[in-house]
Amino acid sequence: MSDPAVIVDDVSKKFRLYHERNQTLKSAVMRGKTSRHDEFWALENVSFDVAAGQTYGIIGSNGSGKSTLLKCLAKIYWPTSGSITYNGKMASLLEVGSGFHLELSGRENIYLNGSILGMSRKEIDSKIESIIDFSGVERFIDQPVKNYSSGMYVRLGFSVAIHVQPDILVVDEVLSVGDEEFQQKSFAKFLDLKKEGKTIILVSHALDVVADICDRVSWIEKGVLQTSGVGADVVAAYRANGEG
């Protein structure tokens, strides 16, 4: 087997739950330097490898720590201990339209949002027609995005994000944006990426979708990795646990 695209090695993440947080100068002065807090381990010693070209699912109930894991994978949180290693360019898709400026036009925002997501100007230049075409907002592309409907806004955001073309894509439940037609279109695009051999890590509640498209799945509960394995098997185990 080729080298793993992502190596999650013994990752733990601790949060501090503040009772009284010294977030103002007054409280810092009044209470002294220490603020009271409890520690909470959202992730404990999670390890798994994602092979290049795999579609990898992460499932778990609410509060299981899967979102924390996703944010660690997306480099938004920094693990307290352990490491995450990437072989290739990683891009994350946790929210569409991040950093859109409402007063700027759709076209200007494609460049802005694209560069936030790690695309170069040249790359965007070569893809701009395709991005506009996919979003379906051609007629309004030179209008300020504040005049967009919420559907147009997310479609444009999704269209930019899906064109980033990273080696590794970390996705939250953003496949459910737009109307049904757009959802089918984006799902097809997603499958294209899979066919192109991109590594995809997906966090989702849609168990059927996960069982269907993911090669391997990890199940996380209370911050601890329960099991990793073939998609359908893990989903079945998770379901059995939920019902039992």
Next chain:
Amino acid sequence: MAKSDSPQPVSWTRTYFRDVFNSGELLWNLTQREVRGKYKRTALGQLWSLANPIAAIIVYTFIFSVVFQVPAQVGDPSGLDNYALWLVCGLLPWLFFQSTITQGVRSIVDNSSLVQKVYFPRLVLPLSLTGAGVVNWSFEMVVLVIALSLLGAFVLPWLPMVALFMLVLAVFAAGLAMILAIANVFFRDLAYLLTVILQFWFYLTPILYPISLVDTQSDRWGGLLGTPVTLGDIYRLNPMEPYVSIFRDLLYHNTWPDPAAVIAALLWALGTFALGLFYFTKTEKRLAELI
């Protein structure tokens, strides 16, 4: 840590500075966002950035030149004698500095949705604000240079030096903006406190009045509280003092700046930027959860 058996594993920590260097384009785009987004849908557009300085010049010139009669400032060797122009040469650098740090202090907190949803080097947030500030400031400086030239100053040969020190002041402002942006995540009072501090800072910097008036007073008092430290010495601890004096020498007097001021300006800029970079990169990893 990164496993050594895979060929050249790209670990997160090691790629950080590469990411910062690669984000030049993002920095440019965010700067453009600040500059272009600001005056969208206004009839005068970018001209509005001149409104504040012009209002300040009119008010201060009336009060300090007409009412209080600050002694005439004759340009040496430029021969200019115009309080308004003398004021502007010091005021524009200050206004740039002030707007950069008042916006910079909020740069992380205001972009919290971005910080919590996308990974990118957070350093570009305060830096892009500084960049946008430099763009506005340059625009103001062009107008100032035209005005100075029309009124008889021979300022053109000094422009490369002016540009150089604009960069130095921008480095100082960026360093301070980084420190303040992070500190504001921990203490949200800071943004409000800063506006108060800037009030004091502005009046304690010789912008509206010449530092010679302070020196006169300083000589009269001598060493303060029995020490050899004079009022003038304390005054010169203000990092903005050398910058204002450098810009006045170059633009208004058309002469070389005082070497002591140049050294002070460079040290303040490099020291603050280094400290800012250290503090920012040290805290950056935890920003998403701290906000």
